[in-house]
Structures are given as C-alpha cells and as structure tokens.
Amino acid sequence: MxxxxxxxxxxxxxxxxxxxxxxxxxxxxxxxxxxxxxxxxxxxxxxxxxxxxxxxxxxxxxxxxxxxxxxxxxxxxxxxxxxxxxxxxxxxxxxxxxxxxxxxxxxxxxxxxxxxxxxxxxxxxxxxxxxxxxxxxxxxxIHIDDWAIIGGSSAVHQFVRIGAHSMIGGTSSIRQDIPPYVIGAGDPFRPVGINSEGLGRRGYTPEVVSALKEAYKMLYRRKLSTQQATEQMRSLQQTTPAAHDAIQVLLDFLEASSRGIARA
Missing domain, CATH: 2.160.10.10 (Hexapeptide repeat proteins)
Incomplete structure (x- = not known):
C-alpha cells in the first residue's frame, strides 16, 4: 500500500x-x-x-x-x-x-x-x-434518480426530486420536481418534451417511447390537473401493455411528489 x-x-x-x-x-x-x-x-x-x-x-x-x-x-x-x-x-x-x-x-x-x-x-x-x-x-x-442529466451551472432547490432519464439544460433553475423522462431548461425550468433520444440509447422501444410521449401530453399539453392526467395514464397502461412499467415509474413519481412538478 x-x-x-x-x-x-x-x-x-x-x-x-x-x-x-x-x-x-x-x-x-x-x-x-x-x-x-x-x-x-x-x-x-x-x-x-x-x-x-x-x-x-x-x-x-x-x-x-x-x-x-x-x-x-x-x-x-x-x-x-x-x-x-x-x-x-x-x-x-x-x-x-x-x-x-x-x-x-x-x-x-x-x-x-x-x-x-x-x-x-x-x-x-x-x-x-x-x-x-x-x-x-x-x-x-435532493433526490436524483437513475440516468438523469443536469446541465452546467444549474441550481436545484432543496428537497427537489429529479426523475429517472430526465434531462435538464444548462443554467436552469429548478424549484419543483422534474418528472421522469422529461427534458427542458430555463429559469424557471420549462419542460419541452420527452428525452426520447436518451431512452432510445438505453433500449426503450419506439412503442414505449411513443406511449411516454402520449403520457407527457396528458400531463403538460391538455390542460388537465395532475389527478386527471394520472387517471388517463392508467388507461394508457391498459391499452399499451408494453409501456406499463415505464408509465408506472412516472405515476409513482407523481404520487410521491410533495413540492409539485415544474410546469412553467
């Protein structure tokens, strides 16, 4: 030695x-x-x-x-x-x-x-x-889940959770939870879509990625409450069995969120 x-x-x-x-x-x-x-x-x-x-x-x-x-x-x-x-x-x-x-x-x-x-x-x-x-x-x-990426010079508020496979652009300010799979940036953080490129590299099939994009629309694009969005995601699990587990990761995260998710 x-x-x-x-x-x-x-x-x-x-x-x-x-x-x-x-x-x-x-x-x-x-x-x-x-x-x-x-x-x-x-x-x-x-x-x-x-x-x-x-x-x-x-x-x-x-x-x-x-x-x-x-x-x-x-x-x-x-x-x-x-x-x-x-x-x-x-x-x-x-x-x-x-x-x-x-x-x-x-x-x-x-x-x-x-x-x-x-x-x-x-x-x-x-x-x-x-x-x-x-x-x-x-x-x-702060809790950061598997495969998350945080861009340079970003700052994350205490008690925030950052979900698996999410990607945060540089110089972002994170004050609320970032759900799994979400990509975005800004001060405050603004979600723009699903990290489809990263998911593809990690073996997620096009069918699963497509289902996650649909789940993202339910959460961010259709002016639904979080509860309404999660109800629709559970229906999506039934119609797209291949994506059941991936969607469940998102549902579990949303259920456990205490700060609320970033929506700017």
Whole structure:
C-alpha cells in the first residue's frame, strides 16, 4: 500500500484503505474513512468525515469529500457519506455528509459522472448513471434518480426530486420536481418534451417511447390537473401493455411528489 501512497499524503490512523488504493501528493484521508479496491485519490484532495467509498472511483485533484454539512443546525453528530462504485469526481467537487434532521447520510450510487465545481449538499441521494455537469449546485435533501442529466451551472432547490432519464439544460433553475423522462431548461425550468433520444440509447422501444410521449401530453399539453392526467395514464397502461412499467415509474413519481412538478 505504501508504494501507492505519495510520501506527502497524510493517511490518518484508523483509515481503512484497500491495498491497491492510490493517494496522490498532498492529499489527506481522515480517520473514519474507508476506501475499497481500485479507487484513485488524486493530488490535493481531502476525504474526511464518516465516509465509505466503494470500488474503482476516481477523485480528481482538489476534491473535498465528506466534509460536515453546511447547515447551521449541525451539532457535530457522526452523520455519514456513502459513495458506490465506478464514479468519476472531477476538480473542486464538494460532497458533504448528512444531517440528523434527515436520514443522516448523503449517498452517491454507482457510475456517476460528476464534473468540476459541483456541490452535493447534505442528505442528497444521487442514484446511478447520472451526469452532473460543471458547476451544478445541489442544495440539501435532493433526490436524483437513475440516468438523469443536469446541465452546467444549474441550481436545484432543496428537497427537489429529479426523475429517472430526465434531462435538464444548462443554467436552469429548478424549484419543483422534474418528472421522469422529461427534458427542458430555463429559469424557471420549462419542460419541452420527452428525452426520447436518451431512452432510445438505453433500449426503450419506439412503442414505449411513443406511449411516454402520449403520457407527457396528458400531463403538460391538455390542460388537465395532475389527478386527471394520472387517471388517463392508467388507461394508457391498459391499452399499451408494453409501456406499463415505464408509465408506472412516472405515476409513482407523481404520487410521491410533495413540492409539485415544474410546469412553467
């Protein structure tokens, strides 16, 4: 392990690093950190807090991971950060631990691409295969589902949920929930359609994509209430069985939304 850790790096007693973990010059790893096999920590990184990091992650130079939450209610509780496998974390990214006011843990899943200057605040729950572009700012308690894409310099309000396969254009301001599959941009965010290109790349058939476009029209184009739109989506599930599960993802999201969905 010593041959993979630069002489200027500081690894605190108590830190648990797999034998092949690499740590670059002038980086610091705190006493309550565990890092699994294949992970690379670049130069000038700080990884501290009660932080667990999985396999084959790469932390580029100047990352700050596992710092205490930027929440004035935080009283030093041993809240946590959990990061999965195969994530790319670029320059100056900050990811904070959770708070006892929520679940007490910030989570980042697997195979996420997190670009430079991104901030992931306390209690965020980032799923898998997401792309979070340069300078995106995530406030506390945000949930981001699988395959979501957030364009550069966008800001997301606390407690917002961003649905699976959605795509948010750059410099957007997100104050309400973004349903699954929806694409759009703006300040405030304005939905414009379904992420059909992304869905096609991920194996969704033309029949399913067509049904999701119809569901989008029910939600956004026909001047229906959310309740009326969901009732029509359930009918669509019956007439298009191939799209049943994909539409159910949308229905479950709408049912769970507490902030309401972006409609500007």
């Amino acid at each position: 010593e041959s993979r850790i630069h002489p200027t790096a500081i690894i605190a007693p108590g830190a648990q690093l797999a034998s092949d973990v690499q740590v670059g010059p002038y980086s610091l790893v705190g006493p309550n950190v565990s890092i699994e096999s294949g992970t690379v920590v670049g130069p000038h990184c700080v990884i501290d807090g009660h932080t667990r990091i999985g396999k084959n992650n790469q932390f580029y130079r100047f990352c700050s991971v596992g710092g205490m939450p930027q929440d004035k209610k935080y009283g030093g509780e041993p809240t946590r950060l959990e990061i999965g496998d195969g994530n790319m974390v670029r320059e100056y990214v900050t990811i904070n631990t959770g708070t006892v006011q929520d679940v007490g843990v910030t989570r980042v899943g697997n195979d996420n691409w997190i670009m430079a200057y991104v901030h992931i605040a306390h209690d965020c729950q980032v799923a898998n295969h997401t792309i979070i572009a340069n300078n995106v700012q995530l406030a506390g308690h």
